[in-house]
């Protein structure tokens with residue numbers, strides 16, 4: 421069993437009401453695509469629409485909403501379409 425974490429771009433789900441009871445302080449993070457410790461953020465020049473993998477709601481996110489965190493991706497992880505183009 422390996423617990424290697426990797427760097428991932430995430431956004432925090434805007435459906436705070438839904439996720440509040442799960443994670444009061446940080447919100448629910450939706451993984452979008454893999455990265456590394458030094459890669460700059462992808463050049464987004466428009467909002468990206470992301471559907472939450474937990475509550476199922478879709479919201480538009482600004483490029484500045486992207487956050488790099490260390491996360492162990494689940495086997496079921498599927499990158500956001502935008503990150504597939506890179």
Ligand SMILES: [Zn+2]
Pocket residue numbers: 433434435438439448472473474475476477
């Ligand atoms: Zn959500």
